[in-house]
């Protein structure tokens with residue numbers, strides 16, 4: 557009877573697997589702070605996507621780790637960049653049966669680690685991210701990812717006007733059907749720590765992203781951010797992180813009519829794994845509880861490193 561009347565469902569079709577693909581390696585590399593998650597090779601990511609698809613997973617989001625990082629993150633839009641190559645591989649393997657998403661940002665690709673183009677020397681206290689110069693680069697990345705087969709581009713840099721700039725760039729390049737998943741309400745969170753290990757990213761000079769990501773003391777600002785993104789053409793909006801921001805997910809769900817995604821981020825995953833490894837909590841029980849809570853709060857789609865585990869549990 558509990559199942560009959562349960563208000564919330566959790567099934568594999570609502571989960572998106574974040575996958576890291578690293579250029580220039582011949583074996584997958586474990587990520588110490590994300591137990592069970594690896595930096596994939598070009599070959600191993602193809603196997604992983606096939607196995608996820610076989611288990612009913614409908615979508616993956618790709619993050620690239622390039623060999624060469626530079627001031628503007630040019631590997632993010634180079635047609636031969638690691639994500640673009642991988643998108644072409646996956647298109648050949650799985651076609652349209654898996655929704656291929658690409659994270660759209662430059663922090664994995666810049667030598668200074670910021671999500672945008674800087675207006676001065678890295679590490680200098682008076683240097684900041686040049687919002688509008690960054691938009692131009694984001695437009696180029698969107699087109700490169702769409703050319704390579706992305707069905708969805710997911711801008712995560714929190715630059716003002718990024719969704720509109722990307723929509724215009726995609727349309728001008730003939731990619732009218734490529735959708736935008738906007739990381740709209742993305743907080744300047746301490747919970748992204750393990751992700752920075754996953755993409756070998758550190759901010760030169762030890763800065764932070766507080767100039768462009770949201771302050772965790774603010775909830776109403778999230779509604780302004782999602783509404784701005786929808787007005788600019790976002791097809792889906794995202795709240796990130798997830799479990800510490802269930803109130804934001806619920807408020808966004810009530811305020812908008814586009815699909816709402818939530819990102820259960822690296823630090824949230826790492827806390828679960830660490831406590832479970834110590835025998836302090838039961839992994840499977842807590843993992844199901846947390847993912848269900850994110851859905852109960854209102855997320856239609858959940859990006860989570862638990863996708864493979866959950867798919868296997870239900871296979």
Ligand code: PBG
Pocket residue numbers: 659660661662663664671712713747748749750751765820821822823
């Ligand atoms: C930026 C990006 C980040 C994450 C996803 N996209 C890092 C950041 O904003 O610092 C974090 C994801 C996670 O922690 O799992 N490209």
